[in-house]
Amino acid sequence: MAKSGRAKTSGQKTPPEKPRAATGSRAAILIALAGAVVVAAVLGVLLWPQPRTELVAETGSEPGLIARIESLYNDIYVYKRTNGQYVLSFGAERLRYTESVVNPDDELDLPVYYTQSMTVGLAYAPALENAAIIGLGGGRTAWYHHKSVPDLHFTAVELDPQVAQVADQFFGVKAEENFDLEILDGRVWLTKSDETYDLIMVDAYRGPFVPFHLLTTEFYEEVASHLKPGGIAIQNVEPSTMLFDSAVATIGAAFDNLDFYEGRGNIVIVAYDGPKRDPAELRRIAAERQAEYGFRYDLTQILERGYEPEFDADAEPLTDDFAPVEYLKAIDRHNQKQS
Template sequence: MRNCLLFLAVLFSVAAHSNVVHEERSLYRNIIVDETHDLRCLKFNTKSSQTSQSCMYKNNPDKLVFNYTKLTFASLLVTDNPKNVLIIGLGGGTLSNVIHALYPAAKIHNVEIDPAVLKVARNYFNFIENDAVTSSVQDGRIFIKRAAIKKQKYDWIILDAFNGDYIPEHLLTKEFFEEVKSVLAEGGVIAANTFSSSKLYEHESATYHAVFGDFINVSRANRSNRIILAGVNSMPTEAQINQRIKALNPRLKKYDVDLKAISTYMQSTKNKQDWPANTKVLTDQYSPANLLNF
């Protein structure tokens, strides 16, 4: 849930004018909800920085704020009409709300380790829960393990549990990705929000490739975030992309998501494997993700 550096700079420049509407210390972090003009943001406050995890425009809550959130919808160019969606990492619940609006019949389950984050999403970010949209407070890997035992399958799995200050290392290993793969339905896709501007990039890419084979990178030039689309071994054809853009873009317009533009940021590693062949794969025994993330 790491937003682009430019947007962080803008937020920092107006921080003195922000109004804190909620603040608490959870088991995992210091949580702040503040408002600057029309923008309400969920932030995690650490000793070194304050990072925005989720934001919404109070006067237009449908409009997405962060580019990485918009890029996540590249998933819809490679999978069609998801019926069972799993989201690891809640933030303000933005992704869940939009997916529910697009596919009201789909079953969506959100997994968040911090009960305080779930409470904040409910109280300050219009997070929707109903018969179709459910939530659990649990470690994402434990949830995946139990889902595998129950032989549950999901056709869209979104991994959004990282932030700029800390990476849950057990969610970035070959063994974890193998567990995720075991609950991915045939024809489904995994969308992982991650980074493109650290030493972690090569190790992470090698680890995804070791489990899923070729994957799709979705990233904009000179931006710190990327979305990895895994579980799909090749790019959809131009005809398939155009067909889905035509069907989905009118529905996504209110969220400020342009699939036509996003499609130009997609690139398969089949044609561009941009990490050394001998890059070490991250495992449960070797996963120095936080040391590499700088």
């Protein structure tokens, strides 16, 4: 069962105090941030919806490449593997990062291990009435939750309209009853919404890193304000860089509790307020919901992926008025890991 993480330094980890940013500087930064994301959102609205274009790779291009599109935000590539799976990648030149792996013959298949671990929220959530995810990608996590719990009202938020088009055209993920698709920056969407949720997932990456404004204490406080009593947030984190320590500190500054789940190269963080969840109660709820919904990935087994990662308990939370230059090292660290 998941527990609070074990620090690299000795001694018991204590939750960091929630920072109080200077009102003037925070307001100025939020205004600037809002201006930037609103421009992006307006451009996204102008680009979506738009006439569908068939995305076909040129003859003689890379093996397996079936589509390439240059959007306002990404160079998007779709490959078809010899086993029939589709791979969605973002990047430019040799710097490409796999965003999703899709089995076109099975809409409930989650080939990427960490996406299976993200379903652990189905055991933690106080109810399964409404949920949301920031970051669509190929739509695997969002679609799994939507199709596994038909009465769950699910909202997927994606900044790039072309990513949503690719998810529709190639992977069959599109708006329908109980599945809403919002083309908007995730933080702007939160600030515009009065809705509260049982579960909010965050899986928004640009290449190897999370966009800065989606990894600050203020952002996670916004997430927390949109959760129902007992509601949870789930964040997918790539742990190979020093930013993992900062991510733990940042999310921990906005929530009372963090539980960690293994993702084979990624770590899934479950964040929530209130008392620490009782492992036996979690297992009981998981068994009941597994029996009711027949999840493809057994919730009781997903719970067994909980563990205690090592992290620096002295890492500082990231805030809107603190720009972490460590992001610049993320690509190099990722490439070293792949070489």
